[in-house]
Amino acid sequence: MAAISLLLDWYVYSGLRTLVADWQSSRLRYVVTFGYLVISVGITVTFLAGLSSFSTARGMTPFHEWVLSLFLTFLITKIFFTVILFLGDLGRFFYGIFTRLNMTKAANGPFLPARRKFISEIAILVAAVPFGGLLYGMLRGKYDYRVNHEILYFDSLPEAFDGFTITQLSDIHSGSFDDEKAVQRGIDLAKEQKSDLFVFTGDLVNNAAWEIEPYIKGFSGLKAPYGQFSILGNHDYGDYIEWKSEAEKAANLDKLKAHHAALGYRLMLDENIEIEKGGQKISLIGVQNWGRGFIQAGDLNKALKGVDENAFKILLSHDPTHWEDQVRFHPTTIHLTLSGHTHGAQFGVETAGFRWSPVQYRYLDWAGLANEKDRYLYVNRGFGFLAFSGRLGIWPEITVITLKKGIRDQRSEIS
DSSP: OHHHHHHHHHHHHHHHHHHHTTOSOHHHHHHHHHHHHHHHHHHHHHHHHHGGGTTSSSOSOHHHHHHHHHHHHHHHHHHHHHHHHHHHHHHHHHHHHHHHHHTOGGGGSOSSOOOOHHHHHHHHHHHHHHHHHHHHHHHTGGGOOEEEEEEEEETTSOGGGTTEEEEEEOOOOGGGOOOHHHHHHHHHHHHTTOOSEEEEESOOSSSOGGGGGGGHHHHTTOOOTTOEEEEOOGGGGOTTSOOSOHHHHHHHHHHHHHHHHHHTOEEOSSEEEEEEETTEEEEEEEOOOBOTTSOBOOOHHHHTTTOOTTSOEEEEOSOHHHIIIIITTOSSOOOEEEEOOSGGGGBOEEOSSOEEOGGGGTOSSOSEEEEETTEEEEEOOOSSOOSSSOOBSSOOEEEEEEEEEOOGGGSEEEO
C-alpha cells in the first residue's frame, strides 16, 4: 500500500506541475509542488515507521491512529485525483493515435499533446470532496454523538414493563480517545436520556485495561434505576497485542473486569439476572464474546440456565453474527438481542431511502434493527472509534430503546 501511495505521489506531483505551470511566482509554484511531496511522503514514511508498534504492549495509540488516518485520507484523495488525471491523459493518448493514423497537421508535433490545465483543476475539485469529508470526520465527526430512538412492540412483554426504556452504549474503545471534554459531552447526552436500564455491549478498550482508567469517573456517572450491566467484546480479551506471558494477559483481563465494577457495571459472563418491576419480571442475559471469525468464548446455553422458558428475554451479545448463527434459530425464544462490534465501518451513507457502508460486505446486519420472526436484533453503531480516528456518515451512537406491549402489527417504529 505504501508503494502504491508513493507511485501516486509521483503522478499527483506531475498534475500539480501542470496546474501551477503558468503561475508568475516561482516560489509559490515550488511551495505547492514540493510542499505537497514533503507532506504526503512524510506521512507515508511516518506511517511505515509506526507499523512495528501496532502489535506491541501498548498497541495503536491515538498518535498512531492519527497517522494512519492521515495516510488513508491522503491515499484516497490521491486516488480520486489520479483517476481524473488519468482519464485526461488517456484522452491525450487516443488523440495522439488519431493524429498519427489520419496524418493531420498535429502529427508533425509530439505524440502526446500537452496536458491541459483545466484537467488538473477538475482533479483538484473532485479530490477535495473526499479530502474535506474525511478531514471533517477526523476533526468533528468522531465526537458528533447522535441519539437513536427505537420503539419495539411485543405481545409477550409483561404489562409492568410497558414503556420501559433502555440506554445502550457499545464499543467505547477508550484507548482511541484524544479529547476528554468531547467524550464527556457524549456521556452527558447518554445521562440526559434518563432510561430505566443502562447496558454496555462490549469493547470497553482497544487492548489493555489501563486505557479506560482516565474515563472511569465519567462513565461511572451513567446510572439507571434498574441497574447498569455490561459484557465483554472481542477487543477486551487483549488478543491483538503482544504480552510478555499468558499470565500477564490474564492479569490484564482480571484488571479490566475490576474496572467494570469500578464503573458500577455488573459484568455478565454467560449468566442471567431477573429484573423485577411491579411484581413482574423480565430476564436479562449476558454472554462473553462470540463472533464469526473472532473469539468464541460465549456460551449461550450456559447463560440461559435457570431462565424461565416463558420469560421475556433480552440478550447482550457483542457480535451480531452470534444472533445470525445461533440466537435467532435457538430453541429458546430470545425476544431482543443488543449488539455492537461493526461500528458501521465508521463510514457510509444513511438516509431515509438508502443505506450503504463498506462493512455490509462483511456483515449481514451491521447497524440498526433486524428481525427474524419477531426475534429482534439491534446493532449499535458504537460510541467510540478504532484505527481510523474519525467517523463520516456513520456517527457515534447512543441508543434508547422503548419496550411497548402491543400487537404484532405495531411491533416496531422509529420515533
